[in-house]
Amino acid sequence: MRQVTLVEVGPRDGLQNESRELSIDIRHELIRKLAAAGLKDIEAGAFVSPKWVPQMAGSAELLSRLDTGGSIRYPVLVPNLKGLEAAMAAGARDIAVFGAASETFSRKNINCGIEESLERFAPVIREALGAGIRVRGYVSCVAACPYEGDIAPGTVAEVADKLFQLGCHQISLGDTIGTGTPGRILAMLDAVSRMVPVAHLAGHYHDTYGMAIANIRASLDAGLRTFDASVAGLGGCPYARGASGNVATEDVAWMLEREGFVTGVDLPALLDAAGFVSQALGREPASKVARAFGAP
């Protein structure tokens, strides 16, 4: 299959780690531009504690401005029932719970261990599914953890399987600190795909060491057809020191089109979105493609 789905995570994963907090109006305009660029899955925000992640404050107002009932999906992160209630009130039709394959990362990120996180997610997923809301499940630290070092592929597979069994339609595999290389990513995918069918997996690769494009290319060979990416290469993770942004959406889109895959993304329109958000943040786009095209 040559069709590849890009899940744009810039307005959430990207902006959550930028020191400059953007207004709801600017975040809304960014999402509008991303939609105009042909992206059909745009992660719009996070219903987490604003004390933990101030950049995501206002996600309820932002989501309520979007047409969540239309052809574009706007998933939001939800860590617990309190978040689910607020997300539903704002019109969410797609949510994502987020766990980890590292005990220490889980505690630093959501203040509980892996087992307890799954216990917290179970009623969130059950209630969401009951209300007709789709649930995605993230697993962080699929290659390594900033605190524990390398993570065994079997541990990733176990957490992915549990989230899938709980009812997540897709498991997004996060190389949170970007230390994965193609061989390591393929070993991890081999273990995970024994538990969760590959059609239900997504790659979520941060580009800290410039390995994300190589990891996506390897994952395509392993059968994955969904990848998360962040316009202009924004972001990182506030609980993973040294993490840089997600792989840039424009770099992934350019590579995929050159390799004969179909993404539905309009590159000039995407570069317009990259230029817009970079200007709002007062920095240059991190992507190679934006530089190659001379984007502002």
Ligand code: HMG
């Ligand atoms: P906690 O302190 O254990 O929770 O935090 P709590 O239930 O004891 O509540 C403490 C306070 O938070 C209370 O407020 C609650 O009302 C409030 P206070 O009484 O102190 O004023 N609270 C909430 N507020 C808003 N929305 C909520 C919510 N829940 C409680 N849903 C909690 C637990 C999960 C809330 C906290 O740890 C948290 O918000 N963590 C956020 C972590 C986060 O957003 N991390 C970044 C996203 S994950 C990521 O980037 C990785 C990923 O990209 C994949 C990859 O790259 O690996 C997905």
Ligand code: MG
């Ligand atoms: Mg991430």
